[in-house]
Amino acid sequence: MKVVHVCANPKPIEESASKQLAAAFFETLAEKNPEVEIDNIDLYSEPPPFLSVEALRALYYPSFDPDYQPTEEERRACEYAAKQAARLREADVLVLTTPMWNFSLPGIVKSWIDQVFSPGNLFQFEGTGTKPLHSIRQAILLAASGGVYKEDDPRDALTRQVRAILEFVGITRLSVAWADGQNPAICGDHDQRRELALEAARELAEDLAEVPASRT
Numbered sequence: 001m002k003v004v005h006v007c008a009n010p011k012p013i014e015e016s017a018s019k020q021l022a023a024a025f026f027e028t029l030a031e032k033n034p035e036v037e038i039d040n041i042d043l044y045s046e047p048p049p050f051l052s053v054e055a056l057r058a059l060y061y062p063s064f065d066p067d068y069q070p071t072e073e074e075r076r077a078c079e080y081a082a083k084q085a086a087r088l089r090e091a092d093v094l095v096l097t098t099p100m101w102n103f104s105l106p107g108i109v110k111s112w113i114d115q116v117f118s119p120g121n122l123f124q125f126e127g128t129g130t131k132p133l134h135s136i137r138q139a140i141l142l143a144a145s146g147g148v149y150k151e152d153d154p155r156d157a158l159t160r161q162v163r164a165i166l167e168f169v170g171i172t173r174l175s176v177a178w179a180d181g182q183n184p185a186i187c188g189d190h191d192q193r194r195e196l197a198l199e200a201a202r203e204l205a206e207d208l209a210e211v212p213a214s215r216t
């Protein structure tokens with residue numbers, strides 16, 4: 001089983017609840033399934049450029065114009081996306097570790113998604129929908145937020161956005177471990193909430209470790 005781990009948090013692990021969820025998840029996974037291969041993508045170490053008009057043309061025009069040939073500048077502009085997508089296409093499972101920022105994803109993740117989740121890289125347009133160009137069968141979101149969110153909370157654009165983007169490229173299995181209430185100034189039970197989320201992350205790893213490689 002190959003897992004690609006995308007981490008989008010500039011904080012050190014001691015200060016980051018989501019990174020602690022990731023540590024608990026991967027420690028448990030490695031313990032239960034030593035065969036697992038992990039490819040770590042730390043977005044703050046290998047940041048995406050913003051999607052430029054050159055990259056946009058090189059990524060999208062081939063789907064609409066069979067005669068389109070990228071200029072050298074356009075070809076270079078989509079190299080980051082192509083390299084990242086190649087790593088995702090090697091994976092069976094995608095793990096995304098991220099904080100909630102302004103009810104959604106940090107901009108660095110959105111910028112990464114805008115170009116990596118693109119036609120020719122992770123999907124192609126087909127009929128009225130899309131066809132996946134990868135073999136990721138499931139995704140796991142390890143998230144943290146300062147506030148407390150009930151299930152289907154209308155303020156939560158984080159899990160909704162992640163779910164919608166993944167479904168768009170054919171990844172319909174998404175599991176979430178979410179340490180909410182991590183702001184100690186407003187949540188007296190932040191430690192207990194983190195413990196519960198850590199336990200959830202370990203359980204997700206145990207479940208994943210038990211899945212036969214062909215069924216991930």
Ligand SMILES: Cc1cc2nc3c(=O)[nH]c(=O)nc-3n(C[C@H](O)[C@H](O)[C@H](O)COP(=O)(O)O)c2cc1C
Nearest residue numbers: 016017018019099100101102103144145146147182
């Ligand atoms: C720029 C920024 C925006 C934030 N926006 C929200 C928010 O909209 N809702 C929320 O509940 N917490 C918000 N927070 C708090 C973080 O989600 C919280 O600190 C969480 O623990 C971050 O995850 P981490 O501990 O893994 O870094 C924000 C924090 C920052 C720095």
